[in-house]
Amino acid sequence: MSSRSQVYLLAFMFFALGIGLTLYKNQSLGFPLLPGQSEEVWTVESKVTFEATDEPITVSMILPQDGSNMTVLAESFSAPKYGFRVKEENGQRRAVWTKRSDQGPQTIYYKLDVVKNGESPSLAPPIQHQASSITLTSEQESRGRSFLEEIKASSADNLSFTLELVKQLKILKEDNNRGVTTEFKKKSVTELALILLRMEGIPSRTVRGISLEDGRRKQKAIDLIEIYDDEQWTIINPKNGKEGTPDDVFIWQRGGISLLDVEGGVKSKVRFATIENNQPAKTVALDKSNVEQSAFIDFSIYSLPTESQSAFKRILLVPIGALVVVLLRIIIGIKTSGTFMPILIALAFIDTTPLAGLAIFLSIVSVGLWIRGYLSRMNLLLVARISAVVIIVIGLMGFMSVISYKLGMTQALTVTFFPMIILAWTIERMSIIWEEDGPKEVMMQGGGSLFVALLAYVAMTNPIIEHITFNFPEMLLVILAITLVVGQYNGYRLTELYRFRDLAKDK
Amino acid sequence: MLFVKPSLLKERGIIGMNRRNVDYIARYNSRKLYPIVDNKLITKEYAKKHNIAVPELIRSIQYQFEIKQLEKILSGIDKFVVKPAQGAGGKGILVITDRKGDTFYKPSGMEVSFNDIKRHISNILSGLHSLGGKTDVAMFEKLVNFDPVFEPYSYEGVPDVRMIVFQGYPVMAMLRCSTHESDGKANLHQGAVGVGIDLKTGRSLFAVQDGRMIEKHPDTGSAFSELQVPHWEAILPLSAACYEMTGMGYLGCDIVIDKNLGALILEVNARPGLAIQIANDKGLLKRLKMVEEHAPKSTSPEERVEYSLEHFSADR
Numbered sequence: 001m002s003s004r005s006q007v008y009l010l011a012f013m014f015f016a017l018g019i020g021l022t023l024y025k026n027q028s029l030g031f032p033l034l035p036g037q038s039e040e041v042w043t044v045e046s047k048v049t050f051e052a053t054d055e056p057i058t059v060s061m062i063l064p065q066d067g068s069n070m071t072v073l074a075e076s077f078s079a080p081k082y083g084f085r086v087k088e089e090n091g092q093r094r095a096v097w098t099k100r101s102d103q104g105p106q107t108i109y110y111k112l113d114v115v116k117n118g119e120s121p122s123l124a125p126p127i128q129h130q131a132s133s134i135t136l137t138s139e140q141e142s143r144g145r146s147f148l149e150e151i152k153a154s155s156a157d158n159l160s161f162t163l164e165l166v167k168q169l170k171i172l173k174e175d176n177n178r179g180v181t182t183e184f185k186k187k188s189v190t191e192l193a194l195i196l197l198r199m200e201g202i203p204s205r206t207v208r209g210i211s212l213e214d215g216r217r218k219q220k221a222i223d224l225i226e227i228y229d230d231e232q233w234t235i236i237n238p239k240n241g242k243e244g245t246p247d248d249v250f251i252w253q254r255g256g257i258s259l260l261d262v263e264g265g266v267k268s269k270v271r272f273a274t275i276e277n278n279q280p281a282k283t284v285a286l287d288k289s290n291v292e293q294s295a296f297i298d299f300s301i302y303s304l305p306t307e308s309q310s311a312f313k314r315i316l317l318v319p320i321g322a323l324v325v326v327l328l329r330i331i332i333g334i335k336t337s338g339t340f341m342p343i344l345i346a347l348a349f350i351d352t353t354p355l356a357g358l359a360i361f362l363s364i365v366s367v368g369l370w371i372r373g374y375l376s377r378m379n380l381l382l383v384a385r386i387s388a389v390v391i392i393v394i395g396l397m398g399f400m401s402v403i404s405y406k407l408g409m410t411q412a413l414t415v416t417f418f419p420m421i422i423l424a425w426t427i428e429r430m431s432i433i434w435e436e437d438g439p440k441e442v443m444m445q446g447g448g449s450l451f452v453a454l455l456a457y458v459a460m461t462n463p464i465i466e467h468i469t470f471n472f473p474e475m476l477l478v479i480l481a482i483t484l485v486v487g488q489y490n491g492y493r494l495t496e497l498y499r500f501r502d503l504a505k506d507k
Numbered sequence: 508m509l510f511v512k513p514s515l516l517k518e519r520g521i522i523g524m525n526r527r528n529v530d531y532i533a534r535y536n537s538r539k540l541y542p543i544v545d546n547k548l549i550t551k552e553y554a555k556k557h558n559i560a561v562p563e564l565i566r567s568i569q570y571q572f573e574i575k576q577l578e579k580i581l582s583g584i585d586k587f588v589v590k591p592a593q594g595a596g597g598k599g600i601l602v603i604t605d606r607k608g609d610t611f612y613k614p615s616g617m618e619v620s621f622n623d624i625k626r627h628i629s630n631i632l633s634g635l636h637s638l639g640g641k642t643d644v645a646m647f648e649k650l651v652n653f654d655p656v657f658e659p660y661s662y663e664g665v666p667d668v669r670m671i672v673f674q675g676y677p678v679m680a681m682l683r684c685s686t687h688e689s690d691g692k693a694n695l696h697q698g699a700v701g702v703g704i705d706l707k708t709g710r711s712l713f714a715v716q717d718g719r720m721i722e723k724h725p726d727t728g729s730a731f732s733e734l735q736v737p738h739w740e741a742i743l744p745l746s747a748a749c750y751e752m753t754g755m756g757y758l759g760c761d762i763v764i765d766k767n768l769g770a771l772i773l774e775v776n777a778r779p780g781l782a783i784q785i786a787n788d789k790g791l792l793k794r795l796k797m798v799e800e801h802a803p804k805s806t807s808p809e810e811r812v813e814y815s816l817e818h819f820s821a822d823r
């Protein structure tokens with residue numbers, strides 16, 4: 001294989017890998033591609049209250065479980081002086097609070113942050129024999145049967161049957177003159193529908209959810225019906241008779257087990273408060289992957305201490321600067337003094353702001369050049385000469401800081417962000433160019449370097465680029481791929497189109 | 508129009524820096540061969556081995572203590588050149604054309620004392636003129652007696668012939684004449700005049716300064732159309748032999764012409780510039796492609812010159 005095709009193959013692999021990982025992180029883990037994106041995080045607070053009756057107290061409440069339409073980012077339990085544990089029972093998590101004895105009103109809080117996960121969970125099929133908890137009288141049963149026959153006649157399958165059932169039950173409940181029993185009136189549409197569905201032999205269950213409304217307090221859990229049909233569970237909202245998971249409902253619990261059990265207390269109830277808050281999408285994604293324990297994130301820069309992370313934030317910008325230098329030198333043909341000096345200057349510009357940076361840079365380099373001109377007459381050896389220039393640069397920096405501070409120009413204090421070794425080398429190189437090729441070349445190369453540095457600065461401070469390089473370090477591979485391909489570019493530089501302009505003329 | 512369409516340049520076979528670097532220098536010049544051309548002392552050694560004519564080396568000085576013997580070294584020598592072995596761009600070259608007792612004279616007539624020469628050598632050794640400031644070696648060379656034919660075409664300096672040699676085949680040539688603007692240096696980007704030379708005849712084709720075509724030398728006023736490089740038939744095989752000498756596939760060699768000794772190789776360059784295309788008003792690409800694809804593999808410089816004469820003359 002020729003070296004050229006090897007480069008292209010490698011570049012393609014890097015490119016595909018970089019883009020692939022980035023898309024994976026964006027699509028599957030929810031890391032936002034653009035900065036400033038936020039996601040709705042709901043804080044749900046459930047408040048359990050009851051009157052203790054001076055007996056041993058056991059409060060158990062079911063917790064949101066796998067298969068919900070929301071992912072729990074964080075949860076906290078608060079019940080002072082209560083013993084607390086979480087127990088697993090038939091795949092259901094239950095929080096259990098215990099206390100030897102107490103009297104009077106008791107309050108237990110359970111708070112959690114959730115975010116929509118947009119997943120359609122694969123739910124286990126229904127267990128075959130579900131014992132009915134309610135025994136019906138023969139009269140109730142026969143009335144139920146005839147009611148079911150009516151509905152059956154006007155429906156096609158289990159789903160349309162259930163929808164129709166819910167609709168008819170609602171009409172029945174609203175109409176008081178139909179001669180329904182008080183027992184019937186006491187039960188909710190959901191409860192009635194579930195009894196009738198069981199009679200019909202359609203697998204069904206209750207689904208408890210919390211309505212997500214910003215600032216809503218003291219709300220009860222809402223009951224939804226879920227039926228099993230066509231090998232999948234479908235939720236039906238009895239309130240509006242619509243199928244499918246409602247958008248603004250947090251599915252808390254599936255199946256008929258009680259939401260709250262209180263022993264040693266009376267008048268127990270659980271009420272929910274919901275608050276919406278917007279959080280940066282990245283924070284949410286990180287919290288989520290913490291919960292889901294994604295190895296990809298576990299071995300990323302995010303696992304570093306915050307201090308190192310911010311150091312990396314800067315380091316990851318260097319490839320962007322390098323890319324700018326590569327493009328400007330190879331494609332445009334701008335001359336710079338020192339290949340990567342512009343990047344280091346651009347990095348300094350980030351701290352100093354470009355205008356102050358330019359002023360500082362130009363003044364130090366010109367004074368340095370003047371002193372270096374004198375040094376060159378002393379015929380020093382190179383290492384000693386450079387070291388002398390470094391010392392002089394440091395002296396200049398100190399002098400500049402003090403003078404400008406006394407004059408009240410605090411901007412000049414940022415002079416310390418310029419790497420002094422780089423300044424010294426720049427001075428050294430410029431002075432050699434001055435001697436060998438004249439001041440014109442110094443202006444060309446110095447101006448070129450500053451121009452490239454400014455462009456690199458603009459690229460590196462772009463909020464989108466900054467966001468992507470830090471949050472998607474995989475993009476390094478893409479930059480590497482571009483660099484490899486540009487390294488093979490053998491076409492003309494833009495400046496050569498000017499240089500060879502006479503050669504294209506027809507003679 | 509400030510810029511031209513790249514397609515026009517492509518059509519004319521002009522090669523740019525990127526193509527030169529990627530397709531020719533990187534591919535044909537092995538990195539390990541660079542010292543042969545970057546150090547003029549080693550270049551001379553190799554030239555001797557391959558019977559290539561170079562200006563004669565009187566001696567070299569490597570250590571500071573050797574400078575004390577300068578009086579002995581220079582006894583009986585009136586004309587010589589001192590240069591750093593790894594100097595770049597003609598820096599640090601001291602030319603002495605006359606001597607009266609202990610006083611030496613530069614071509615401009617300026618007096619130079621023994622102490623001046625000693626300090627100059629000391630500077631060379633400490634790396635003042637070498638690229639990157641490496642410690643260097645000072646070389647004493649016999650002065651080249653320039654052929655008077657070039658006198659009308661050069662100002663304050665010496666013209667040399669730059670020949671691009673690709674895989675041993677001379678492909679393009681130009682004469683570089685210093686001007687007042689170039690400060691006696693023969694570098695085109697500093698304002699020297701480049702004169703394209705017909706490979707077949709050694710006669711001038713075009714003359715350019717600062718990328719613009721000119722008719723006459725800006726300082727001496729001589730018309731370039733009259734120019735004929737002497738010893739042309741010797742220059743071609745000499746430059747072709749640089750391929751065997753250095754092993755580099757893509758090189759530029761600088762040739763000076765001595766009144767008595769004829770053509771001499773002054774130095775070899777591993778990264779020859781592209782301005783030669785402007786001076787010849789012709790792109791290099793077609794000739795390079797021709798050599799790459801059609802030229803027979805020959806070990807004899809003379810045979811290769813034959814091929815070049817046949818295929819790379821200006822009228823083709």
